[in-house]
Amino acid sequence: MKKASQYFSEEEKKEIADAVLKAESLTSAEIVPVAATSSGRYDRAEDIIGVFFGIIAMIVVWSIAPHSNTETAGSWGNAPVALFLILSVIGGFIIGAFIGSRIGWLRKLFTPRSELSESVKDRAALTFFDQRVHHTSSESGLLFYVSFFERQAVVLGDERVEKELGNEAIESLCSKFTQSLSSDASPAESMIAVIKEAGELLSEVLPQSETEQNELDEALVCID
Template sequence: MQTASEAVTTDQRTKVAAAVSAAESKSCCEIVPVVATASGRYDRAEDIVGLWCAMLGAIAVFLAFPGDVDTGHWGGFPVWAQVLLMVTVMAVCFLVGAVLADRFHGLRLLFTARQQMKEEVNLRARELFFDRRVHHTEGASGVLIFVSLYERMAVVLGDRTVVEKLGEEFPQQLCERLTEALRKDDVGTAICDTINHAATSLATALPRGEDDVNELSDALVLLD
């Protein structure tokens, strides 16, 4: 799986920073774009894949040694040995399945509930909203644009003043536009399009003052 640093080229990072700078030159908002490799660990999916592999291993052992012993034949495989073999095969298959799910993100994704991923992405976005000080700007006018690559999901959060001036639907509309752009463009282009689209509304509702200070970096944040 590509990390955030691998997925976003240097040229794309430069364009995103320029888009943020241009938008903030007309508005008092602080826009913070973030791209993360993943928002959650999803260990449960690895366990599920391991269990499926263990079950397949047990079935294979059962089919190889069905347990019926011919009368008068003493050269068969002992029952205790069959049980030991089944336990060993199940343990090995479980470990193999867990390792495969860890190495191949598509396999882990297949066994991860979409609702769980959505919860993890939203939780991570809210953590970043505070950790990256988007919520601590002087005018409470921060906007977080968050993209999580593994889950293929995005979140846009606006601080109190943004929501008061533009409504609660504004961040949601930006998120929908960002998601649509991500379906057809690269990450950097999609984020730039979202920032440029938001700039007009932000400049009208929250114009930049003469004494406005750039409180947060314009650079794209990459979380590997």
């Protein structure tokens, strides 16, 4: 699976940092851009893939196993055949689970979309605290979080940002950010565009003041 840091060149990382600085020059809000490879482990999907492979392996073994006659062909009383069937299920499960852990699109195929969305939201909320976005003196932190495995984005604002900017505007930024991930724009272009728009919106409700200090780093945070 491609790591989050591999989606951005060094030049693009610098452009994102510059976009944050430019946006923050218009507002007292603190903007933190974060990109993650994945927001969840999705072990359940690996187990489902393992079961699927185990069943296929059992069917294959049963179809090629020698049978003494038609009366005992379907009988589990034939110890050698039963043993091979059990081993085929176990072996198929292990192989399937291993393949599922290595092939991202296959694991995603067996994971409900609702679970993907919840994992992204939960990881974004955790990142909000880990990156101290909630810890600015003016309570005006704003997180832009993108998770590439799920192709989803989350925008989270601290108390003052939510109050002044409003949930509707934040949700609009999040929607545009998520949609841009499926467009022809690069991840860097998508992030820069949404940061620029956020800066313009925030400048109207949380304008920059001379006493404001930059409390959070403007660099893109990559969680590989």
